[in-house]
Amino acid sequence: MEKEVLKEPNMEEELLELLRSNLPKEELLDRLKDYHEKDIADALEQLTSEERRSIYPVLGAEFISEIFAYLEDPDKYFAELNLESAAKILSAMDSDDAVDVLEELDDDVQKQIVDLMDEETSRDVQLILSYEDDEIGSIMTTNFIQIHYTLTVRQAMRELVRQAGENDNISILYAVDDGNRYYGAMDLKDLIIARDGTKLEDLISTSFPTVRDHEKISDCLERIKDYAEDSIPVISEEGFILGVITAQDIVEVVDDEMGDDYAKLAGLTAEEDLKETTFQSMKKRLPWLIALLALGIIVSTVVGVFESVVAVLPIVICFQSLILDMAGNVGTQSLAVTIRVLMDEELTTLQKVGFVFKEVRVGLCNGLFLGSITFLFVGLYIWLFKKVSPDSAFLISGCVGLALMVAMMVSSLVGTLIPMFFHKIKVDPAVASGPLITTVNDLVAVVTYYGLAWILLLNVFKLVPM
Numbered sequence: 001m002e003k004e005v006l007k008e009p010n011m012e013e014e015l016l017e018l019l020r021s022n023l024p025k026e027e028l029l030d031r032l033k034d035y036h037e038k039d040i041a042d043a044l045e046q047l048t049s050e051e052r053r054s055i056y057p058v059l060g061a062e063f064i065s066e067i068f069a070y071l072e073d074p075d076k077y078f079a080e081l082n083l084e085s086a087a088k089i090l091s092a093m094d095s096d097d098a099v100d101v102l103e104e105l106d107d108d109v110q111k112q113i114v115d116l117m118d119e120e121t122s123r124d125v126q127l128i129l130s131y132e133d134d135e136i137g138s139i140m141t142t143n144f145i146q147i148h149y150t151l152t153v154r155q156a157m158r159e160l161v162r163q164a165g166e167n168d169n170i171s172i173l174y175a176v177d178d179g180n181r182y183y184g185a186m187d188l189k190d191l192i193i194a195r196d197g198t199k200l201e202d203l204i205s206t207s208f209p210t211v212r213d214h215e216k217i218s219d220c221l222e223r224i225k226d227y228a229e230d231s232i233p234v235i236s237e238e239g240f241i242l243g244v245i246t247a248q249d250i251v252e253v254v255d256d257e258m259g260d261d262y263a264k265l266a267g268l269t270a271e272e273d274l275k276e277t278t279f280q281s282m283k284k285r286l287p288w289l290i291a292l293l294a295l296g297i298i299v300s301t302v303v304g305v306f307e308s309v310v311a312v313l314p315i316v317i318c319f320q321s322l323i324l325d326m327a328g329n330v331g332t333q334s335l336a337v338t339i340r341v342l343m344d345e346e347l348t349t350l351q352k353v354g355f356v357f358k359e360v361r362v363g364l365c366n367g368l369f370l371g372s373i374t375f376l377f378v379g380l381y382i383w384l385f386k387k388v389s390p391d392s393a394f395l396i397s398g399c400v401g402l403a404l405m406v407a408m409m410v411s412s413l414v415g416t417l418i419p420m421f422f423h424k425i426k427v428d429p430a431v432a433s434g435p436l437i438t439t440v441n442d443l444v445a446v447v448t449y450y451g452l453a454w455i456l457l458l459n460v461f462k463l464v465p466m
Helices: 011-019 025-032 037-046 049-059 061-068 074-078 083-092 095-102 107-116 119-129 153-164 188-193 217-227 247-265 278-305 307-312 314-342 349-385 390-424 434-460
Strands: 145-148 172-176 182-187 231-235 241-246
Touching (some): 037 061, 049 061, 074 095, 083 095, 083 107, 095 119, 107 119, 119 241, 172 188, 172 241, 182 188, 217 247, 241 247, 278 307, 278 434, 307 314, 314 349, 314 390, 314 434, 349 390, 390 434
Parallel strands (some): 145 172
Antiparallel strands (some): 172 182
């Protein structure tokens, strides 16, 4: 008997049908509670603006706040609401999520909505907005549990239950002293299994990792990742807990960092998105393209210097792209590895020097291996298909193989030293982008290839025109 294959339910279609139904409000809400907010958000995006406007009053501000947290462009959907409704929804959101939405709105609309929000949320939002985009305070959330360190286990549990109604980041609890300053942190699990007679102070870790509100995100990102905690407290200069950085915040920041680095590796000044105009995209791409054009002209000029080599042995031009491509590939590989290594701020000068030599060794060994393969196959190709004598064919292929080996070794060095130089002068090493490395390595490869061809083939072995 054939087994029936279970089909994965199509949540979006189910939800669209449900949202477009004429069910009573209570029944509709009850059925929607069976679905995840992310699935509901996906379904909302498929509705028309008129359909969404009719469903908002049914969902209510608190439920909408949970759904809107999963929307890609929440500002588009907030534009469908009046200011009072938008303020109620943002007040129900976590402060960091509310800030993310507000930053997408016009300054005038942002100010009006903040003025309409409840006092506590408005204060939290304005606090987060007061930080620069590259400071830890700008990505923290005020959603955390704070208890006094002198409470009993039973009192701490009651306080946890009281605060958990508004703050759901409860896996780690933060303790404060008599002056309401940060004292330490404890795991929820430790509190749950503790006996009544246990002192709360015995459960609290006073050496729990912390970050300062004005610290640069890039400076402490690796440190936060290394601790791998669900959340880490953000402390003011005076020692007060202002908020926490959650694991989700770190994932989002790392994702943004990767996007920025990817953009820089592509020679862009910043990430592009679908909403940008042609002019905005041009502004981001042109600076590097102009610089690379200048470098490209230099490369072409260098090729012109070796015009005599091409005139005597035109066959050598067939393998120019091989040398250039491999040099560019090796340089980009070294660049990627170097940027990753440079993220460790504790790297010593000796370790950096050792890393440079390692990359050169890798380039040399790979070049030796690939150069040998090139020598064999290019030699056979020239001999059998170009009808050149075996001696001349393998002299040319030997020159190509040797040039490939040297170009790969030097490209590894260039791909390592350029980002290190940028890092040394306090410039983001990702700015040493793939296109820049590739163009510089083109210059290296051209000089290496045609220089060796001129020295070995024309002057040492004196090959005749072919």
